[in-house]
Amino acid sequence: xxxxxxxxxxxxxxxxxxxxxxxxxxxxxxxxxxxxxxxxxxxxxxxxxxxxxxxxxxxxxxxxxxxxxxxxxxxxxxxxxxxxxxxxxxxxxxxxxxxxxxxxxxxxxxxxxxxxxxxxxxxxxxxxxxxxxxxxxxxxxxxxxxxxxxxxxxxxxxxxxxxxxxxxxxxxxxxxxxxxxxxxxxxxxxxxxxxxxxxxxxxxxxxxxxxxxxxxxxxxxxxxxxxxxxxxxxxxxxxxxxxxxxxxxxxxxxxxxxxxxxxxxxxxxxxxxxxxxxxxxxxxxxxxxxxxxxxxxxxxxxxxxxxxxxxxxxxxxxxxxxxxxxxxxxxxxxxxxxxxxxxxxxxxxxxxxxxxxxxxxxxxxxxx
Numbered sequence: 001x002x003x004x005x006x007x008x009x010x011x012x013x014x015x016x017x018x019x020x021x022x023x024x025x026x027x028x029x030x031x032x033x034x035x036x037x038x039x040x041x042x043x044x045x046x047x048x049x050x051x052x053x054x055x056x057x058x059x060x061x062x063x064x065x066x067x068x069x070x071x072x073x074x075x076x077x078x079x080x081x082x083x084x085x086x087x088x089x090x091x092x093x094x095x096x097x098x099x100x101x102x103x104x105x106x107x108x109x110x111x112x113x114x115x116x117x118x119x120x121x122x123x124x125x126x127x128x129x130x131x132x133x134x135x136x137x138x139x140x141x142x143x144x145x146x147x148x149x150x151x152x153x154x155x156x157x158x159x160x161x162x163x164x165x166x167x168x169x170x171x172x173x174x175x176x177x178x179x180x181x182x183x184x185x186x187x188x189x190x191x192x193x194x195x196x197x198x199x200x201x202x203x204x205x206x207x208x209x210x211x212x213x214x215x216x217x218x219x220x221x222x223x224x225x226x227x228x229x230x231x232x233x234x235x236x237x238x239x240x241x242x243x244x245x246x247x248x249x250x251x252x253x254x255x256x257x258x259x260x261x262x263x264x265x266x267x268x269x270x271x272x273x274x275x276x277x278x279x280x281x282x283x284x285x286x287x288x289x290x291x292x293x294x295x296x297x298x299x300x301x302x303x304x305x306x307x308x309x310x311x312x313x314x315x316x317x318x319x320x321x322x323x324x325x326x327x328x329x330x331x332x333x334x335x336x337x338x339x340x341x342x343x344x345x346x347x348x349x350x351x352x353x354x355x356x357x358x359x360x361x362x363x364x365x366x367x368x
Contacts, residue, residue, distance in 0.1 A: 001299060012025065014254075014256075018231045018295055032148070033144060034208065034211070035208035037151055038144070041122065042115075062103075064106055075088075075095050089165075091174070128153055130146065151238075159199075159232075172186050187243065200234075209240055213235070213237075218233075220263045235254050237253065266296060272347060276310075276314070283318075306332070323346065325343050
């Protein structure tokens with residue numbers, strides 16, 4: 001596998017979001033302070049409330065004394081204001097406003113303490129086994145920790161679950177009317193340096209250092225046109241020494257990921273990887289594949305050496321429902337190294353056959 005570049009950070013992880021493969025990492029499971037990367041989980045819960053219709057973008061939230069007095073990065077809102085949810089979201093994302101973040105947490109959760117409980121419940125539901133939240137904004141607090149791997153999981157789910165809200169993360173400048181004009185610039189410097197970068201979030205405290213979850217989307221030959229032909233990478237970089245360093249090191253990781261690896265489409269959307277025999281069904285075969293197709297990343301120039309095989313249980317017996325997981329597609333290179341193991345699903349439901357058909361197949365299975 002290609003050797004990653006030297007990266008000046010305490011921990012990092014580079015994920016190919018398109019294929020689900022980790023391309024490089026350093027200390028990915030080491031507990032660290034997330035600083036304002038915490039706001040990714042706050043945003044996840046806010047977006048979830050919007051999607052569920054519990055709140056709306058035009059709805060206004062009041063600003064509590066607690067939110068107004070938050071230290072650190074601010075949107076500069078105060079208790080005299082009723083602020084639309086959409087502006088609070090922009091204040092939390094673009095300005096990394098701790099005041100906006102607490103206002104959102106109190107508005108969605110009813111109280112800050114209840115919101116933090118929801119954050120930890122959601123982390124558990126997403127499989128973030130090494131994450132513990134103590135607040136919604138990321139200021140240093142005992143026990144408030146996460147890992148690079150957990151942050152990659154969270155960022156990926158946020159983008160996949162709420163694509164309609166991801167554009168907020170690419171806003172370069174924003175300020176709420178009446179607040180300081182100098183406080184309008186997104187701290188993610190890559191948004192100004194690389195047109196393919198469209199998010200996500202910066203973070204900094206003295207304890208955490210300078211942190212950045214960055215994501216980029218670039219077109220790749222052979223994947224098709226439009227959004228389907230673009231490859232998304234995500235870098236999680238923790239503990240850099242300065243604002244410029246976190247941007248430069250993240251850029252280094254992203255560029256390396258795009259040049260050191262090729263992306264190969266093995267199956268088109270809905271294409272079957274195999275059509276094995278199925279017993280006791282109205283159909284004699286079942287199609288196994290993935291609705292979105294299968295794409296893998298391999299070291300540059302190694303695509304021609306790929307081999308794949310379907311590993312599945314046998315015999316397969318009806319009924320099998322569309323979307324049900326059945327087996328995996330194991331992808332290897334010429335030397336035998338496993339590139340990826342992709343879960344396969346049933347593409348078309350196969351219902352049970354009638355009584356006589358099931359009985360006949362039962363006899364045939366017994367003879368075998």
